[in-house]
Amino acid sequence: MKALLSKAVGGPETLVLEEVPSPEARPGWAVVEVKAIGVNFPDVLIIEDKYQFKPARPFSPGGEISGVVKAVGEGVTHIKPGDRVLGNTGWGGMAEELALEAHRLVKIPDSMPFDDAAAFIMTYGTSWHALKDRANLQPGQSMLVLGAAGGVGLAAVELGKAMGATVIAAASSQEKVDLCISRGAATGVVYPKGPFDRESQKAMAGLFKEACGPNGADVIYDAIGDAYAEPALRSIAWEGKYLVVGFAAGEIPKIPLNLALLKGCEIVGVFWGAWVGKNPERHQESVAELLAMYTAGKIKPYVSERFSLADAPKAISHLASRKAMGKVVIMV
Numbered sequence: 165m166k167a168l169l170s171k172a173v174g175g176p177e178t179l180v181l182e183e184v185p186s187p188e189a190r191p192g193w194a195v196v197e198v199k200a201i202g203v204n205f206p207d208v209l210i211i212e213d214k215y216q217f218k219p220a221r222p223f224s225p226g227g228e229i230s231g232v233v234k235a236v237g238e239g240v241t242h243i244k245p246g247d248r249v250l251g252n253t254g255w256g257g258m259a260e261e262l263a264l265e266a267h268r269l270v271k272i273p274d275s276m277p278f279d280d281a282a283a284f285i286m287t288y289g290t291s292w293h294a295l296k297d298r299a300n301l302q303p304g305q306s307m308l309v310l311g312a313a314g315g316v317g318l319a320a321v322e323l324g325k326a327m328g329a330t331v332i333a334a335a336s337s338q339e340k341v342d343l344c345i346s347r348g349a350a351t352g353v354v355y356p357k358g359p360f361d362r363e364s365q366k367a368m369a370g371l372f373k374e375a376c377g378p379n380g381a382d383v384i385y386d387a388i389g390d391a392y393a394e395p396a397l398r399s400i401a402w403e404g405k406y407l408v409v410g411f412a413a414g415e416i417p418k419i420p421l422n423l424a425l426l427k428g429c430e431i432v433g434v435f436w437g438a439w440v441g442k443n444p445e446r447h448q449e450s451v452a453e454l455l456a457m458y459t460a461g462k463i464k465p466y467v468s469e470r471f472s473l474a475d476a477p478k479a480i481s482h483l484a485s486r487k488a489m490g491k492v493v494i495m496v
Contacts, residue, residue, distance in 0.1 A: 165183070165185075165186050165261045166181055166182065166212065166259065166260050166293075166473065167169045167181070167184045167186060167224050167258065167259035167317075168180070168183060168184060168224050168225070168258040168259065168476050168477070169181075169182055169184075169221075169222040169223070169224055170210075170211045170221060170223055170224070170225060170227075171221055171222045171424075172221070172223060173211070173212060173213050173287035174211065174212065174335075174432070175211070175212065175481070175484075176208075176211070176476075176477035176478070176480040176481045176484070177477060177481075178211065179211065179397075179476065179477045179480075181473065181474055181476075184259070186261050186312065187261055187262065187263035188235075188400065189234075189235040189236055189237035190211075190236070190237045190261065190263075190357045191237045191238040191239050191264055191363060192237055192239050192265060193237045193240070193263050193264060193266055194233055194234075194235065194236045194237065194240055194243060194261065194263070194264065194266040194269055194327040195233070195235045195236075195261060195263045196232065196234060196249060196251065196259070196261065196262050196263075196264070197231050197232045197233075197234045197261055198222055198229050198230075198231040198257065198259060198260055198261060198262055198496050199229075199230055199231040199232065199278040199282070199495070199496055200229065200230045200231070200278040200279050200281065200282035200283075200493050200494065200495050200496065201226045201228070201229050201257045201282055201473075201476075201493065201494040201496070202227070202228040202229075202257075202282040202283045202285075202286060202287075202315075202491055202492075202493055202494075203226075203471075203476075203479045203491070203492040203493065203494060204227055204228065204286050204287070204315060204359045204443065204483070204484050205314075205410060205481060205483065206227055207225040207226065207227065207290075207480050207483070208480060208484045210225055210255055210493070211225055211279075211350045212325075213458065216435075216437075217254060217255070217437075219254075219255050222314065223255055223256065223362075223461065224255060224256050224257065224259050224361065225255055225256060225257070225258050225480070226253060226256060226257025226258035226259070227252060227253055227254055227255060227257060227286055228250070228251065228252050228253060228257060228282060228283075228284070228285050228286045229250070229251050229253055229257040229262060229281050229282055229339050230248075230249065230251075230272065230278045230279075230281035230282040230284075230403050231243050231248075231262075231278065232246065232247070232248055232249070232496075233246060233247045233249055233269070234261065236352045237266070237268060237413070239475055240266040241360045242271075243266060243271060244267070244271055245256060245317070247271050248272050248274070248276075248278075248280075248281075248364070248495075249269040249270060249284055250269070250270055250272050250283045250284055250285055250296050251264060251270070252268055252283040252286060252289065252437075252440065253268065254437065256491060257321050257379050258473065258476050258494065259473075260473070260496055262341050263449065266403055267444060269465040269475055270285075270448070270451050270455075271329055271406070272455070273455065273458075273459055274458070276455075276458065277317070278477050278480075278494045278495075279465075279467050279470065280458075280464065280465050280467070281299050282493050282494075283315075283465035283490075283491035283493050284317070284458070284465055285377070285451065285453070286316075286436075286464060287297075287315040287319040287465070287491065288319045288323065288454050289436055289440070289447075289450065289451070289454070290316050290319070290409065290434065290436040291319040291320040291385075291409075292319075292323055292450055292452065292453070292454055293434065293439055294296050294320065294385060294407050294409060294434040294436070295307075295320065295323055295324060295327060295383070296327075296384070296450075297384045297439070298405070298433075298434050299340060299385075299405045299432065301324065301327050301382075301383055301406055301476045302327075302328070302329075302382075302406075303328025303329065303363045304328060304329070304330075304378075305329050305330070305375070305382035305383060306329065306330045306331075306332065306376065306379075306380060306381050306382050306383070306401070307320075307324045307329045307331050307332065307382065307383040307384070307385060308332045308334060308372065308375070308376055308381040308383070308384045308396060308399065309321055309331060309332070309333055309334060309335075309344075309349075309384075309385045309387075310325070310334045310384070310385065310386045310388050310392055310396055310412075310442040311386075311387040311482060312333035312334055312335045312340070312341070312344045312349065312352070312353075313333070313335045313341070313344055313485075313489045313490070314387060314388075314488070314489075314490075315331075315414065315452065315490065315491050316409060316410070317335075317344075317385070317387050317492075318343070318344065318466055318489075318490050319349060319463070319465075320326070320385045320387075321333055321344050321348050321349050321374035322347050322348050322462070322463045322464075323463065324348070324385075325347075325348030325349070326457060326463060329382075330350045331337040331349040331350055332349065332350065332351055332352060332353065332375050332376060332381065333349035333351070333353075334352065334353050334354075334355055334375070334396075334449045335346065335352065335354065335355070336354065336355060336356075336357055337354060340354075340451065340489055341353070342465070342485060343489055343490070343491040344386035351375065351436075352374035352375075353371055353372065355368055355371060355372075355392065355437050356368065356483075358391055358413075359391070360391040365391060366485060367372050368391075368392070368395040368398075369394075369395035369398040369399065369461075370379045372395055372396050372398070373398065373399045375399070376399045376401075376426050378496070379401050379402075380399050380400050380401035380404060380427075381399055381400055381401055381404060382401045382404050382405070383404060383405050383406075383407065384396050384397065384400055384404065384405070384406045384407065385407045385409060386407060386408060386409055386410075386411045386441070387409040387412055387416065388410070388411065388412045389408075389410065389411035389412070389413055389414075389416060389417050389477065390411065390413035390414050390415045390416075391413070391415075391417070392413060392417075393417035394417060394419060394420065394423070397419060397424075397427070397429075397431075398423065400427050400429050401427075401429075402427060402428050402429075402443060403427075403428045403429060404428075404429045404430075404485070405429065405430045405432050406429060406430065406432065407434050407468070408431060408432065409434045410433060411453075412486065413486075417468060419431065419445050424435055435469065440448065464488065464489065465491050466489070466490030466491060467490060467491050467492075467493050468488060468490045469482065469488065469492050470490065470492075470493050470494070470495050471492070471493075471494050471495070471496075472494065472495060472496075473494055473496050475494075479492050479494055
């Protein structure tokens with residue numbers, strides 16, 4: 165079988181497509197014939213050794229897949245060969261076949277295409293955990309989403325709308341804001357691109373405050389960090405919750421903690437991958453809830469572009485450019 169391998173630290177140009185042995189299903193594991201792979205920002209980081217996890221090389225990037233179960237190991241009962249499944253893998257997904265712990269796999273509805281399934285679990289899983297478990301988002305609350313047209317951002321927009329919140333989408337272009345409005349945002353704001361000095365940060369804070377209104381945003385969902393974080397935090401409501409989801413804009417921001425004091429707000433970390441490992445039963449419940457919402461038509465991944473496995477480095481480069489909207493998927 166073929167697999168895209170990271171053999172040295174570096175960008176997408178360092179990845180190579182090679183023949184490797186097909187995996188076997190050991191006890192508690194399953195082998196999946198991969199049909200599609202979702203591309204996510206951790207794929208950009210992990211090949212550069214900038215992610216929280218650093219797998220031994222050679223390894224394949226690819227943190228979520230969909231496909232058909234090829235074989236199951238001893239003790240696996242919830243899935244069987246021939247089942248259509250999705251899975252969160254962490255890494256290893258950019259290959260024609262993949263062996264992983266069977267508990268990471270979930271059967272998908274017959275009506276769910278493989279590209280939708282591969283674009284589903286990381287973005288909606290992260291955002292559902294953020295909004296439900298960490299923010300306790302309530303109907304009638306307001307939520308500002310930074311990087312709203314990206315994978316997790318657009319999922320947050322859709323889920324926030326489904327949960328009854330008023331969503332304000334913040335993105336780097338009007339085209340991206342318009343996409344978010346078409347997916348459930350009530351309104352949006354276009355923020356400038358950096359670099360920023362102190363005065364331009366103050367101006368951006370004014371944009372966010374105007375967009376959120378005089379009471380501020382009850383919840384701020386921040387997947388981009390960098391120089392956008394502090395101006396956004398200045399627009400939070402009294403006793404609001406600021407969700408730290410990721411740092412797609414590049415740098416990890418340094419937040420003046422006096423802002424948290426003055427706003428009486430909470431700065432809340434969101435690490436879905438670690439939460440899944442610590443709460444496998446609750447994760448299964450969350451996936452079931454999300455699939456029910458998908459079946460009901462309340463959420464649906466926006467797959468903007470599809471690439472072949474051979475062109476996977478181009479897919480990762482495209483995501484790293486921050487020009488992609490919604491999800492990028494590799495079809496096998």
